[in-house]
Amino acid sequence: MALRDRLRRLVQKPGSIDLAPFRALVAEAGRRESRVRELTDAELTAAVAVLREEEDLAELCALGREAARRALGERPFDVQLIGTLALLSGHVAEMATGEGKTLSGALAAAGYALRGRQVHVMSVNDYLARRDAEWMGPLYELLGVTVGWVGQSSTPAERRAAYQAGVTYAPVSEIGFDLLRDRLATDPDGIVQPEPAVALIDEADSVLVDEAMVPLVLAGAADLDSADPRYADLVRRLRPGLHYSTDEEARNVQLTAEGTREVERVLDVDLYAPEHLRTLTAVNVALHAEVLLHKDVDYIVRDGAVKLISESRGRVALLQRWPDGLQAAVEAKEALEASPSGEILDSITVQELIGRYPVRCGMTGTAMAVAPQLTEFYSLQIAVVPPNTPCVREDRPDRLYATSADKEVALVEEISAAHAGGRPVLIGTGDVAESERLARRLRRAGLDPVVLNAKNDAEEAAIIAEAGAYGAITVSTQMAGRGTDIRLGGSPARGAGGAPAAPGTASAEAGGSDHDRVAAAGGLLVIGTGRYHSSRLDDQLRGRAGRQGDPGGSVFFTSLQDDLVTRYAPDERPKAASDDDGLITDKGAHWIVGHAQRVAEGVDLELHRNTWRYNHLIGLQRRELLAERDAVLNGDAADQTMAAEAAERHAELTGIAGADAVAAAARQIVLYQLDRCWAEHLAYLADLREGIHLRSLGRGLDPLVEFNREAVPAGKRLLGDARKRSVAAFEALTASADGIDLDSAGLKRPSATWTYLVHDNPFGSLDERALRGLINMFKGRRR
Template identity: 40%
Template sequence: MIGALAKAVFGSANDRYVKSLDKIVATINALEPQLEDFSDAELSAQTAKFRQQLEGGKTLDQILPEAFATVREASKRVLGMRHFDVQLIGGIVLHRGEIAEMRTGEGKTLVATLATYLNAIEGKGVHVVTVNDYLARRDAEWMGRIHQFLGLTVGVIVPNLPEHARRDAYAADITYGTNNEFGFDYLRDNMKQERTQQVHRPFNYAIVDEVDSILIDEARTPLIISGPTEDKSDLYIALDQLVKTLPADLYEADEKTKNISLTEEGVEHVEQLLIANGVISTDNLYDVENTLVVHHLDQALRANVMFKRDIDYIEKDGKIVIIDEFTGRMMDGRRWSNGLHQAVEAKEGVKIEPENQTMASITFQNYFRMYPKLSGMTGTAATEAAEFWDIYKLNVVEIPTNLPVQRIDEEDEFYKNTADKFQAIAKSIREKQDLGQPVLVGTVSIEKSELLSGYLKKEGVEHAVLNARFHEQEAHIVAQAGRLRAVTIATNMAGRGTDIQLGGNVEFRIEDELKDLEEGPKRDLEIDRIKAEVAAERQKVKDAGGLFVLGTERHESRRIDNQLRGRAGRQGDPGLSRFYLCLEDDLLRIFGPDTLFAKMMNSNLADGEAIGSKWLSKAIETAQKKVEARNYEVRKQVVEYDNVMNDQRKVIYEQRSEVMDADAVDDVVTDMRVDAINTMVGTACPPESYPEQWDIQTLKARVADVLGMEPPIDAWMEEEALEPDIIEERLVTLAEEKMAAKIGETDPSIWRQIEKSILLDRLDHHWKEHLATLDALRQVVFLRAYAQKQPINEYKQEAFGLFENMLEAIREDVTRVLMTAQLRMAEPPPPLPELPEFLTGHIDPFFGTDDAEGVGRIAGAEAILGSLAGAPHPTVGPGGAEGDSNPYAGLDISRNAPCPCGSGQKYKHCHGAA
């Protein structure tokens, strides 16, 4: 009560903070008349002036007012768009390393140009992170015109970009790209052999668009680069056939976590079937030798019971394509991990691709925390403000709208079942269409979109469907969703990046209707006609009530619902929103209070009857909060486990960088050799033990294996007062002599390069194996909770021990290779084998799901292998000669990517065909 009164009198903390920025905005506005008198050349010269001021000791905060005023004036001249005062406030918030929450239609893309320009003046690089490639390209081209006008360089990072172009894009003052591309490039950089092959510059500043989608929704799934392993198709098929015969009472399923497990009766039944079919040879399914079978049996169960066709995935061109649960888009080329994708392929009877092994991974939390300054913008962040602060130390600031919001948000309507609900939705949509009011319908899956489409066809309602099957056309469909009588069904509206304007979008209509008309008076007349038609139609839509946003059910997250609602009522336009729910919705069925809804609705509602109540809406919000809290715990768990790996990742990547930057690594190699010898002797001859207790035979075998020597250890043992440190010294001396002789046989510069290559190669090999071991450890460590142990503490302890073992193995392996390898400087090396296609994935470590877009061969991987083999690896076109008949032969294009020629075929079936 007192808090509410104080807030009414003094305003909230957010209101006071925003109001405190008014002085800076006033200073920016005061500079506008002065800058309006500048010529284009004088305005462009501002950048050089600002750089001089920074070199002279001024700070970014001190030049902010004039820099922002310069960007505003440049935007007016280049784009015909003037930043509102609230957009200037948003720009200040971004520059301060905070999250600007701005409603849909408030111009977040334009807001970003302010902070981007100011921070790019330093020349250290600014990354603007978007949710998909379309937006990255669009924003780089559209907003990049302002920056280029002011003398800054702009780059864009998209999949399958050649290495040299990727490096140039990162070298630009401002770089646009997706979160996945930035993260994968970081991982790729740390798989390369030379510093000159890397593309990233040191981290400086990033602005994350749709920050809640990237740093919250996608943060549960780490980025993973992987390579193929052996084929186990027969096992997948055998287990799939077995699972399809299992009665439902032999397993227990948990829809909340998508986990499934056999009952005791189920285990006995499956054991008998597996033994009868020769899949396992022991009587106990859980024997150590059957670990692989148990793992893939679990995945086959999950694939058949928990993963639904047209909801979690679709079959397209004989392949299983994952559907992004957040955006509803197809994620071509993405694959679930840990054998789950293969299990789904076996289930659907399509070709089974081999599994992949992790080669590098990182979570978005740990990737984005490497930026010294980070900020973000979105329409919906307040509900996750606590998580943004806990994980990223980012404060959320709500920016007021430029004009008051006129949208009316109606109470939810509840129905008994899906059929009643969809009939009511179809009827309501037809009524709105008859009035001329445009309708945007939000669904949670492709299946629901197509189901509703069927109801609308029965009602005779013309409509467009926007989901994963048609995402190539999505920008054009969304752009016209505000036209008179338009009905648009969208699987998800988060991150669509295209504004819904009442009456239609002028730019998209010009692009669609006048694409074949050349520049000239005739085209100008047609443009004037389109503008007049859009203005007239806009008024008619306003009179009809503006855009009507209709949700077919509630999402697990309140933010997704708010994103959908926010599409209506932009820039002071009228609008309406309403959600339709029923007992069969996933949220109510899985998380809702069963007794409340079952008793109240099943007994009191007639077929087709609806009920609306603030009390019921509150119950729904409570269910959503439960899901959000559960998802937050999952994300916290992910970052807790990745923090363990992150500490180790930093050590390994720092060591790689030091090795790459060093002219010679002979001192490192020498230390490794001494440490390896100390470990061998220390293991065979423990401290404070008697010579009779020493394991001399093992020591001799280890010395022969690692050092390639057979010193007279037996003779040494006959000496009196022999100590382990004396053996160590003698072995070190002999090893040094052998190594000096080997080095003397070759050119010192060549030997230095050999040492670097072997050190990096062995480091990468053991790190990859270590990642696989940690993956396996994370899968089983939860079982220790049954022993009253904390899984995360157990994981930390064992991961530390495994890391020490890995470092020891690296030292020994490098020593073995250098001491025992025979150098032959004769014939040129044979041609390199074809490089395996390394996949980029975005894998959920607990559920195995993959959330990323685009797939590609590791950029520059040929150069990596070429460096190790000492020979280049030319790209050969289909004609047999380098580049012959293939204009794209020199580009690093994935064989599974669409061909750049626009044929619609994959590259390997088109210009990339052998």
């Protein structure tokens, strides 16, 4: 290996790919720029069309750069084209905040579309999907590529049209929900989504890691799974310590002997008698809802409904709900009307959804921190794209305090000092309650903060865009405004679809003086009120400052009473004392915070792996059933089966109603029974997984092995059971010259369906508790 190559590999981040081939292509594109600039718009579009027949990445970059300059008023920097090439090579491009990921992604999407591959650009919400599709629309038009977008309010016709475009922007959840609905289609014309080709994922770390195991669910109408309000009233009167106890991490709660006696006295039942198992379950769920789920931390109440808060983002988790029993218990706790639950007809995790695409790529500002997961679960590598202008942000060491009270006093002092000099401050907090508590402290200190949390997330983009204004103080929960730039001096005028004004235009230059004034004050100061459970989330918060070479700074205020420390390092104690202000400078104490974060990251990774192992088996079984379903929906498999299995009845019905009517009836019967058997199988697997832990852990067995021992045979019976039911229903059909009476087959599908996401178990599954137990055992041995 040449010395130059060795040196390059030494400075390259471990786990990242070599950018040298991309740099060479970008350099060649630069040499072609003057020739491309001479083309008319029509000639440019025609030149792009040639790329459909031959792959010339340097030419794509040259034409794409010129198209962006003309259509958007933005000439992509070399590093943006490197990001584009990384995406076109099937990698995740790590690009810092403000470096133009949206434009890099659009050029890559166009490149894939020109090769004849339909591209789904997946975002984290409706706002970004529509904004980016409309913002990049003129670019796609000049490149001769069609574009569409899908949102929650899109009609089936609008969805079908959007998916026919070369590039479709949509939230990952909507793409998943459309897939689930397509899987229940009873007519080929009812399918809206094409076969998957390319997934280009924006905020890839959030989608591929944070949301990876979140199940997207399609449910069918059923009775309300309401919780008896008596249980909510009962547990509200129970006293901690006397009637119930919680574990060290406050993730589990259980009745004490005294609590059991009190519940039995009030309800007049033997709580642990087999015939009262349902009552025991209801009491336990109500107790979990009362003690472990906190308003303004785990959920808020808005418009008469419980809205869950995403732990990884600090925002309202749109469409998410807890498993039905727990959801109903929280609604009873808040004296709200029960929301519909229903039977799960099908579900898919985000990870399984992404895994369907033959080509996967993505972009984010923080990919290297999760490089092992991206490689392990998606076979993706990272291209670390350097910033166009070196980052000069000052990342100060953590300020560690003995207590939360000491930390909050110091926080107010730090924010007041920065504000006095006109410096804008963005404060990232852990939850809604903390954000509002800090805002009240700041107001008592004479400051006027803007609060952005799950209670006003609809205005998120507009609020965060102004966080860089002179003297601004913005208090936010966690991942505020991802995809929205924070510009020093405040946001410039914005065009259609929320697009930033083009550099060099009058609207963009209007804020120039304020930019200089804020830069002179030190730029945006980002303050974290505690370390998050992942260092990657810390880096994302830091990355809001120092955009495109601007000055800026970041600092985290932590305490030994933070949730991270008390949950993941409860037994660690610092050797050194704090000073009069509660500040701790001892390196050993700082190690405790880092250690707690590493334990949290390890727990999350193991949970991801364990959950994937369960879902992998379910995915294999689903794949087999879908292959059968596809043969029925798009072929004559159902008719052939009935002709073979119920030959006499098939011939009789054909003589009465005709071959076409019988084939259509057979198709509907088999589709119904396949869907029915699958819904019942999912319910069986859910019950099996819940119960398997108690049996296997008690005997010292591997829960996954025990789960597979029963789930695999059940899956193998699935198609056979559906076939038997189908034949029986077909035999019972009645017919006349007017056609087949399908009502006689009992094909009663749900009167209504809806979609939602199931929130991860907030208390930790038995898997998690067992894993944490092993971690605690390990820590005990180490000491």
